[in-house]
Amino acid sequence: MNKHTETKLAGFLQFYNSLSHDGLNRLADIYTDDVNFIDPVHQIHGRQNLTAYFSHAYQRLTYCNFEPVSQTDGDNLSFISWIMTLSHPAIGKGKAIEVHGCTELRWREQHIYYHRDYYDLTELVYRHLPVLGWATKQVKQRMAKA
Numbered sequence: 001m002n003k004h005t006e007t008k009l010a011g012f013l014q015f016y017n018s019l020s021h022d023g024l025n026r027l028a029d030i031y032t033d034d035v036n037f038i039d040p041v042h043q044i045h046g047r048q049n050l051t052a053y054f055s056h057a058y059q060r061l062t063y064c065n066f067e068p069v070s071q072t073d074g075d076n077l078s079f080i081s082w083i084m085t086l087s088h089p090a091i092g093k094g095k096a097i098e099v100h101g102c103t104e105l106r107w108r109e110q111h112i113y114y115h116r117d118y119y120d121l122t123e124l125v126y127r128h129l130p131v132l133g134w135a136t137k138q139v140k141q142r143m144a145k146a
Contacts (some may be wrong), residue, residue, distance in 0.1 A: 017066055031113075032112065078104070083099070
């Protein structure tokens with residue numbers, strides 16, 4: 001890992017840890033116009049569409065922080081594993097929850113053109129919903145016994 005890539009990853013984490021609904025105009029600082037953003041729920045093409053997605057996602061978000069666990073990167077490809085702590089009134093009655101995941105980033109010079117997040121949607125949403133949380137727990141217990 002060289003200092004150049006450390007700076008890119010540090011800037012990426014700093015960006016996300018300071019991101020709010022009011023700071024969405026800063027997406028141009030790290031993403032290309034033609035960015036592809038993929039997570040377990042969405043597949044979004046283009047910075048304009050990504051801005052609209054974040055505008056909705058961050059509208060009611062109370063708190064969100066990413067703590068890096070490990071990372072590896074080269075000039076054009078980075079991987080970061082993280083623990084995200086977030087609070088949202090629609091998830092878990094607004095209590096802080098932790099989600100473990102990782103991000104694959106592909107860079108074109110200093111901007112990201114491909115961003116893919118991997119995380120367990122159960123950890124983020126399903127287990128915090130009364131019926132789905134119970135059902136998910138039952139399925140996991142059965143699978144562990146098989």
